Amino acid sequence: MNAEKIPNIIITRLPVYLRALQRMADNGLKTTSSQEMGDRVGISAAQIRKDISQFGEFGKQGTGYSIDYLIDKLREILKVDRMWDVIIVGAGDMGHALARYQGFANRGFNVVMIFDNDKNKIGQKIGDFTIEDTANLVERVKAADIKIAMLTLPASVAQGITDKLVEAGVRAILNYAPISLSVPENVKVQHIDPATHLQRMTYYL
Amino acid sequence: MNAEKIPNIIITRLPVYLRALQRMADNGLKTTSSQEMGDRVGISAAQIRKDISQFGEFGKQGTGYSIDYLIDKLREILKVDRMWDVIIVGAGDMGHALARYQGFANRGFNVVMIFDNDKNKIGQKIGDFTIEDTANLVERVKAADIKIAMLTLPASVAQGITDKLVEAGVRAILNYAPISLSVPENVKVQHIDPATHLQRMTYYL
C-alpha cells in the first residue's frame, strides 16, 4: 500500500469500479477479472489492474478478484466503509429529488438535513426531513460536525452559501449550481451540471 | 482550425469555459484574460490559452479575449450555436426536476418530450409536457429525429431502454442511473451519479 501520492485520476475511477462490483455482487456473482470489469465499465483491463495494484495485491492469478473482498477494499480506500452524514442546501426541485433518493445509503452516505431560506418552505416535510432555515445553517452544521454538503441553490447565492459551509467546517461540496465555486485548498468541490455534460457530447455529433 | 484529432480532455473543458464566460457576460463584462478565466474555473492560464488556441486565434495580445466573441466561437465549436431537441425517459423525481428546469435553453438544449411506462403517469402533465408512453418511444424519437436523451430510469431497465434509444437513432445519452451502459461506438454516453462524485471526495477527507 503505497499510500501517498496516488494520482487523482485513479481516485476518480475507483468509484466507478466500486459501483460495477456492487452491481455484480447484487447479481450474485462471486469473482471477476480485470477483463470482465473492463468490458463493463469501458476501461482497459491493464488500466484496471494497475489502478487496483496501487493499493495492494487484491487479486489472484488464474482466478481474478473476489468481488466481495475487492468491494471491501475499495470501500476502505475511498473511506466509504463508514456512513457519512450529508446535508442538502436548497429545497427546490433538485433538492427534493436528492432528499427522496434512496440510493445513497448503500454507497456510504446518509442525508440528515435539508435547508432553505424560503419562509413558505421552512418547516415543511420532505419524506422524513423537515426543511430547516438557512439562518441556522452554520450553527447546525457545526453542532452535527457535518463534512459533506450538496448544493442545490440558484447560482446567484451558491458562492455565499459555500463560504458559510466552509466556515462551518464542511470539507466536501457537491455543487449543482452552474457556476465554478472558489474554496480554500483543503475543501473539495465536485460539479454536476447536465448542460455541461450534454455539451461534451454535441461536439461529436 | 486544426479540426481533426482534438483530444477529448480538451473538449471536456470547453463547456466549463463557456459556462464561465456566459456568466461573465451576464454580469456585463466585455473582455477577459486567460488569467482571469483560469482563476474563475481553477485551471492554469497557460492551459486555457493552449486549449483555445487549438481552434484558432481568438485573443488579442495586451487585451485578452472579447467575451462575446469567444462565447460565439465556443458555441460554434461545441455545436451549441443551435438548439438540440432532447427527450427525458423516466418521469420520476429526477425526470420531473429536469423537465421543469429552465437552465437548458440558453445552453443549447430544448426538452421536447418525456416518457414513462407507468400507466398512472402516462397522460399526466409536467409543466408544458404530457408524459408519453414508453411503448411509443422508438416511433416518436425516429419521427422527431431526436439525437439526445436523458435517462432517469431505475438501473434495472436502463440498458434495455438504451438499446431502444440507439435503435431509434439517438447518438448521445446522459445517464442518471447508477450503471455503466454499453452502446455502439458511434453513440456517446455521459454519466451523472452523485454518489460517485461524493466518493471521489471522501478519499481526501
Place this chain on the structure above:
DNA sequence: GCGATTTTGTACAATTAGGCACAAATCTGG
C-alpha cells in the same frame, strides 16, 4: 508618441498516464 505594461500563442521541456508483454501463480479437466 513612447516607454512600461499586459497578454497572447507557441516552442520546448518536464511530467504524467496508458499500453504492451511476460514471468509467475493458479486453476481446470482428464
Place this chain on the structure above:
DNA sequence: CCAGATTTGTGCCTAATTGTACAAAATCGC
C-alpha cells in the same frame, strides 16, 4: 498429477498532457 489455459502484477516503453518561458503584438498613461 500434469499439460494447457487463465489471469495477476509490473517493468518498460510510448503517447498524451501540462508547465515554462519568451517573442511579438497591443494597450495604457502621461
